[in-house]
Amino acid sequence: MPDINTLIEVALIIVKVIVVSLILFTLPIPLTWIERKVAGHIQVRLGPFRVGPHGILQPVADMIKLMFKEDIAPDKADKWLFKFAPLFAMVPAFAVYAAIPFGDKITIPIINKEVTLYISDMNVGILYILAVGGISVYGIILGGWASNSKYALLGGIRSSAQMISYEIALTFSCIGVVMTSNSLSLLDIVKLQSGTILGFIPHWNIICQPIGFAIFFIAALAEINRIPFDLPEDEGSLAAGYHVEYSAMKFSFFMLTEYLAMVTASVLTVILFFGGWNAPLFMPEIPIFWFVAKVGFFIYLFMWIRFTLPRYRYDQLMTIGWKILLPLSLLNILLTGLFLL
Amino acid sequence: MGKLHLNTLTGNRQTFFVAANLSAFFKSPMNWQTTDRMQNMTNILKKIFFIDFIKGLSLTLGYEVSKSVTMRYPDEEKWLPYQRFRGLHTLNRDAQGRELCVACELCAKTCPTKCITVVPMEDDTGIGISDRIAKVYEINLVRCMFCGLCEDACPTTAIRMGRDYELACFSLDCAAADKKRLLAPAHPFPFQEGIQKSPLLGGDKGVGQEFEGGYVVGARLERNKQGISIKPDLTRKKRWW
C-alpha cells in the first residue's frame, strides 16, 4: 500500500489532466467566436451579432446545431477509418499538453500545498511535443482517404506532403533554442529566459534566435494548416479539402483539432521564443497571467494573418519549405553553434 | 510611342527593359547599374525584415479598429431612400379625396414588361375626377422592373412610385398589388404642382413626402397578425457614410 503522499500526488495529476482536458475541450468555443469577430471587423463588418449580446452565444448555437445534425457517412467510404479519423486527429492534439508547462509552481493558499502548473516535466519535452504533434497528420490523411472522395483525398495527400516538408524546418528551428538553453525540457528552456540582457532587454530567445523564430513561426503556420498555408482545406480548389465529406460531430472534432493545434502553436511560440510565463520588462510577476496574455496575443496574430494574407500556390509552398526554410534553418544551427563556441 | 508599340508587337520584353534602363541612365547622373543594385538591396532587406508582411498586417489592423459599415437592418436601422427612389407604386387622390386615375390605360400601354392591368368603368358617383375610373387596377410586382415609365406616361399624376422597398412576403398573393393596396389613404394632402412623388411612403409607414430621405434611420421590427413590418423611427437619423 503506497503512502498517503504518493496517493495525493497521483490524485493531483489526475485532477490536473482532467482540468487541462476540460479547458482544451471548451477553448475552441470562444475561439470560434473570436475568429469570426476578428474576421468581421477586419472586413469592416460586425461579425456574428444576433445570438446573445454581440453574438457571444453564437458558438453555443453552432454547437447545438453540430450535435443534432445528421451524421452522414458516404456510401463507399471505409466505414471504420471514416469513424476513427477524427479521433486520430484529436488525440494527439490533446496528448501534446501532457508535456506543456503553463507556469512554474504556485502555492494554493488555504491548504498551503505547492502545485506545479504542468502535468509532467519530461526531459525530452520538446521532442515529445514535436513527435506527437506530427502524429496528428494521420487524422487528416486517413479522413481524406476514408471518405473516398477526390477532393478529400487530394486534401489528405497535400497535407501529408506539406506536414513532412515543414516538420523538418520546424524541428531544425527548435534545435537552435535547444542549443542555447542546453536542455530538451521546456521547463528549463523557460527558466533560462528569465532576467534581462544589459539590464533593459528581456532575455528571451527571440533576441538570440530571430532567424529561428521566423522559421519556427512560418513552419508552425504550415503545420497547423492555417492561411497562408491552408492548402489541405483550400476552399478555392478542394471545396473543403480533407473534411469535405464529414458532418455533425465528426466534423466538429476536426474543427476542435484545428483550433487546438493553433493554441498549441501559440503556446510553443511563447515557450520557446517569448519567455514563457516570465513577465516582460519590469512588470510584476503574476502566475499564469503573462503566459495566457502572450498566448492570447499569438492566437490573435494567427487570426490576424488569416485575414491579411492570400493563400500560397502548392508549388510555392514546397519551394518555401525546401529551398528557403530548410537551408535557413541549417544556417541558423550553424550560426548558433559558432556563437556558442 | 512608336518604339513601345514595336516592342509590344515583337513581344520582346527584354529589349524594352534594356531601353528603359538606358533612358534611366541618360536621365539620371547615377550609373544605372548602381540603381539596379540598390533596388536589389532594398528588395532583399524588405524580404529579411518582412516589410511587406508588416505593411499588410498594419493595414488590416487599421480596418479592424475602424468602424464597421454594417447596417443592422431590420432590428435597429433601416435605409430610407431618397425622394427620387422608385419603389412600390401608389395611386393618388386629389385634394377633395377623389381618385386621380381616369383609367386611360397609358401606363399599361407604356409598361415594358406589361405588368399593369387596367379595366375601365363608367362611374358618375364622384369617386374619380371624371366619369371614368379604374374598375381593376393591378400591378404584377413580380414582373415589374420599377423603371418608372408608368409615372411618366400618366396624364393626371395618379400613379406615382413611392419609397417602399420591403416587398418580400411569404406567399404569392402579395406579388400582385391591387387597387386597394395601391390607393393612397383618403385624406387631404398638400398636393401641389411641383411635387411629383406620392404623399405617403408605402401608404402606411408614416413617412411623409416632405421627408427628404437618403438617411439611415432607426427601425423596429414588428410582428403581428398582418405579418412583419419594419417601423422607421425618424428621430434617429444619420447619413451612413
Next chain:
Amino acid sequence: MEKLFFLIFAVIAIVSAIGVVSLRNPVHSAISLMVCFLQVAALFILLRSPFLAAVQVFIYVGAVVVLFLFAVMVLDLGKERFGGYLHHQRPIALVVVIGFVFVMGFTILHGSLDAPLGNYTEEALVKNTEIMGKLLFTKYVFPFEVVSFLLLIALIGAIVLAMKEKR
C-alpha cells in the same frame, strides 16, 4: 505494474504486426504498422529511454509511415493483390517461422538471453539524452559518421533517380 504494461504493449505490438502482413488493404496495413511502432515506442519508455521513444514516434510514426500512406494513396494500391508475388513460398516460410519461434522460445525459457544491465543508476538515467549524445559523439563517433554518410548517399541517390525520371 510494469509487467502488466509491458504485456499490454507487447500483445498489441504483436497483434498489429500480424495485422501488417495479413490485412488485405494496404492502407489498413500501414495503420497497423503505425500502431506497432507506437507500441514499440511505449516499450522504450518502459526501458527508461524516453529519447529513443520520442525519436521512434518522431521518425517512424511521424514520417516513415506517413510516407508509406502517401505512396499507397497516390499509387492506389488498394485493388492489387499480393498473392501473385508469393511464388509458392508459403511452405518454406512456414518452416522458417516455426524454427524461429522454437529457437526464440528455447533461448528465452532457458534464460540465456540475459542482457547485461547498464552501469547507470536511476539518477543518471534521468539524463538519458545527454549520455546518449555524449556517447554518440565520442565512443561511437565512427559508426555514427558512417551511418550518416550512408544516409547522405541514399538521399543523393534518391534525388538523382528522381531527376532522371523527369528527363
